[in-house]
Amino acid sequence: MTPAPDILCIGSVxxxxxxxxxxxxxxGADLPGRITQVTGGVAMNIAVTLRRFGLRPALLSAVGRDAPGEALTAExxxxxxxxxxxxxSEDLPTDRYMAIEGGNGLIAAIADAHSLEAAGDKILRPLEDGRLGTAQRPWDGxxxxxxxxxxxxxxxxSxxxxxxxxxxxxxxASPGKAxxxxPLIDHAGTTLYVNLEEAGLLCHREFANSADAAKGLIDRGARRVLVTDGGRSASHGDGSGVTTQVPPDVLVTRVTGAGDTFMAAHIVAERDGADREGALARALRAAALYVSGEAPT
Known part of the structure; x- marks a missing residue:
């Protein structure tokens, strides 16, 4: 039998x-560079980082039975x-994401997650058919x-x-989907991980920094939030207040996946017993290592 997973990663793969x-x-720029194809999607990126930290994550998503899907699941x-x-799925193609990154950060990106959207609640079947839980005995991890x-x-x-x-x-996943x-913002068991722009969209206002955004989200009804603002600051907010830290200063060599790395590292830090200050510091360090091109630790 497959050992039970430590955590479920639900979303794009x-x-x-x-x-x-x-x-x-x-x-309109046309410049030389490198084009790579790697496993991705928010759920996938988080799972990869969680695995690197020693956890056993399970993926709940939709992946086609086409050649890209077979290669993706094998990887x-x-x-x-x-x-x-x-x-x-036999008839849905495997989803893709395309991005352009320059020395000045992310230039543009398109996420084609239409198969995940079309699959709908089929991806949640293991949570109700007894494999991972049922309505009477729900997943409690x-x-x-x-x-x-x-x-x-x-x-x-929700x-x-x-x-x-x-x-x-x-x-x-992106500001366009914030x-x-x-519906989940005031769910009792929810911790939100958003960037400054996404926090503003959820609150229908602009924020000057991550601390203001964290407070705004708590005032909006969120139970617990983590707000990042690139290399400027990150804040943890809940009913007891807001904690803010500045990430390490590093040379940025990649952008896509940094937020997913931050989230995964924060989850692991809390699982290891870190307090809010320690968990935030560990997540910021992992994200900084990631954007600098190193493997987060």
Whole structure:
């Protein structure tokens, strides 16, 4: 039998196609660089980092039975991720994400998660058919959930008995999908991981810094939040107040996946017993190592 996973990662599992150049880019620029294809998607990125820290994460997502899907699941299995609970579709293609990064950061990105959206609640079947839980005996461990799911499915998750005992760690996936998380914002078991722009979209206002954004989200009804602001600051907010730290100063060589690394490292730090200061510091260090091109520790 497959050993029980330590955490469930629910959301996008796909191929990342990333074009990077060390030069600063402007609209319409055509520059030399490198193009890579790597495993990606918010749920996948979080799972990979969790595995690197010694956890056994299971993926709940939709992956096609096409050639890209077979290659993706084989790669995930080789990395030690639990793929037994993936919804494998015969007629939906494996999703993809494409991004352009320059020396001045992320220039543009397109996420094609249409198959995940089309699969809908089929990806949650293991949580109700007894493999990972049932409505009467729901999964009571941690769940990393991303906003690539449809707004309707996220709203249903917020009210579902399948998640009533879960420790929900939730990330929007991108600013364009931030408002999908509104039904989950005041869910009793939810911790939100957002950047400054996403916090502003959830609160329908602009914030000057991560501390103001964390307070704004708590005032909005969130139980617990982590707000990042690139290399400037990150804040942890809950009913007891707001803690803010500045990340290590590093040379940025990549951007895509940094927020996912931060979230995974924070989850592991808390699992290891770190307090709010220690967990935030460890997450910031891991994200800084990641963007500098090193493996987070």
């Amino acid at each position: 796909l191929w990342d196609i990333i074009g990077r150049t060390p030069s600063h880019m402007r609209l 995930a299995a080789n990395m030690g991720l639990v793929i037994d609970y993936l919804y494998r 941690p769940v990393a959930l991303d906003g690539n799911l449809t707004a309707d499915l996220l709203a249903r998750i 009210a579902s008995p399948l998640f009533r005992k879960s420790d929900l760690r939730v990330a929007p 408002e999908r998380l509104l």
